[in-house]
């Protein structure tokens with residue numbers, strides 16, 4: 400099967416996740432090409448095969464209408480059976496536009512492949528769906544981290560320059576950095592995180608208290624931060640921090656992939672959750688099936704009394 | 706200003722899920738239903754825009770009869786009318802088909818702004834909003850966590866990995882897909898819940914809007930095999946705490 404891989408470039412930087420595209424595509428055979436709106440005189444993907452390259456200085460880092468048009472032209476030349484994106488802010492934005500343009504099916508957030516069938520999560524990973532590729536070309540996006548390359552990428556691409564006239568009404572005017580002030584969780588050896596299961600902001604202190612008793616800091620999942628119960632600099636996950644403490648205690652956190660991505664490298668993970676089936680179980684070394692409002696204060700007390 | 710917000714009814718994610726008889730979706734009896742979380746941010750932003758511009762706001766949902774319950778919440782939050790696109794089989798349709806039904810409904814209505822969630826919590830394809838934008842040839846911007854409207858233009862913040870934001874400007878008409886944390890969705894007040902009961906709710910037969918069919922077969926639904934292999938602790942809180950403490954002492958160095 401011929402694949403076309405769509406690499407990403409953001410804030411003048413080639414994104415490393417292109418290696419995951421290669422790892423996935425290898426399962427379908429060696430015939431692959433890549434597409435990138437990037438910088439020809441900057442860092443390029445290490446990859447053996449044709450690289451269709453447009454210049455971000457001309458085509459914009461984010462200009463989905465134009466990037467779609469460029470891709471459509473490449474698809475015409477290359478005739479791939481499958482076009483592969485990362486399921487990222489670039490990929491989930493651009494992939495459906497190309498799919499509509501090609502009248503092709505799109506399979507989003509692929510986590511596994513077997514015998515050419517693709518598995519995608521449903522209902523916060525509590526379920527999964529396995530779909531067959533029936534018509535070609537097909538557009539797929541890959542869940543971040545699901546297909547690691549396992550070795551350093553190598554090769555020198557054969558560059559084919561592509562360009563298009565700048566069009567599109569929407570315009571990227573700049574970037575804003577994530578707020579990172581105050582405590583630095585990435586240095587903590589112990590993190591106790593509060594999830595939506597804490598129920599109300601008044602319960603943040605019981606989490607903070609356990610963190611203190613264990614000599615660490617408290618963190619949070621996204622809904623707790625979005626509700627403004629905890630500051631953003633404590634958010635763990637893809638749009639927050641990536642942490643790897645010696646001990647991570649997830650309290651009332653279901654374990655969505657975007658949260659797991661930020662904490663699964665922790666050395667030891669304890670989950671406290673009333674729902675035994677919560678996907679946090681996939682990464683927990685110990686899973687306490689309990690109401691955190693009852694368990695956490697008792698645990699804190701026992702640690703303090705030690 | 707004519708505004709449309711698309712909402713999906715989804716099950717509570719803390720439910721215990723079973724597979725449906727045909728093996729293609731989850732069993733839908735005995736579930737608690739609610740508004741897709743991402744769509745709550747869409748409704749709130751749409752209501753704020755309506756309040757700012759004095760616009761007219763329609764909420765749309767495709768699904769069986771029960772989705773009207775969820776639409777009532779959107780009406781109580783401030784939408785002016787509901788359009789229920791009745792379709793008992795929408796769970797078997799792919800995002801392209803759902804997107805084209807919405808586009809078919811919207812195409813001659815002159816909406817200036819369409820809000821959708823960035824993804825649905827059950828299907829999670831993150832496609833429908835973009836498909837609607839493409840089919841209607843409107844600007845489409847995904848994953849927004851900030852929204853400003855000024856003189857028929859919008860300035861939005863797109864959330865990128867690591868919490869970085871891209872600031873994007875676009876003229877209307879536009880579709881935006883809303884990410885968690887875009888705003889703080891309001892709770893419907895009792896008087897507004899009462900008022901919502903009198904608001905118009907139109908039902909359109911889904912078949913009439915469905916011109917294209919799916920591009921992708923639904924595929925088999927399954928419960929993934931647990932791979933975790935961690936230790937589960939059940940029982941009295943006292944006991945669990947005692948055992949947890951012992952395990953933390955034994956397996957980690959943090960209490961040394």
Ligand SMILES: Cc1cc2nc3c(=O)[nH]c(=O)nc-3n(C[C@H](O)[C@H](O)[C@H](O)COP(=O)(O)OP(=O)(O)OC[C@H]3O[C@@H](n4cnc5c(N)ncnc54)[C@H](O)[C@@H]3O)c2cc1C
Nearest residue numbers: 594595596620621636637638651652653655657673674691
């Ligand atoms: C692009 C993108 C980026 C994202 N980035 C992030 C990110 O960086 N970080 C992040 O965390 N999320 C992120 N998310 C959101 C993520 O998908 C989930 O929505 C989020 O992680 C859920 O948070 P939660 O587990 O606290 O809440 P929920 O999923 O609502 O889970 C609450 C849990 O609490 C349990 N519970 C309830 N009551 C109790 C109780 N009394 N005692 C014990 N347990 C209880 C429930 O069983 C449930 O498992 C992102 C999503 C997207 C689409």
Ligand SMILES: Nc1ncnc2c1ncn2[C@@H]1O[C@H](COP(=O)(O)O)[C@@H](O)[C@H]1O
Nearest residue numbers: 711712767821822824825830831832833
């Ligand atoms: N059945 C539906 N009815 C109305 N809107 C929907 C429906 N399905 C999806 N949407 C909208 O499309 C968004 C993205 O859904 P999805 O592409 O399924 O992840 C949702 O957040 C909704 O705003």
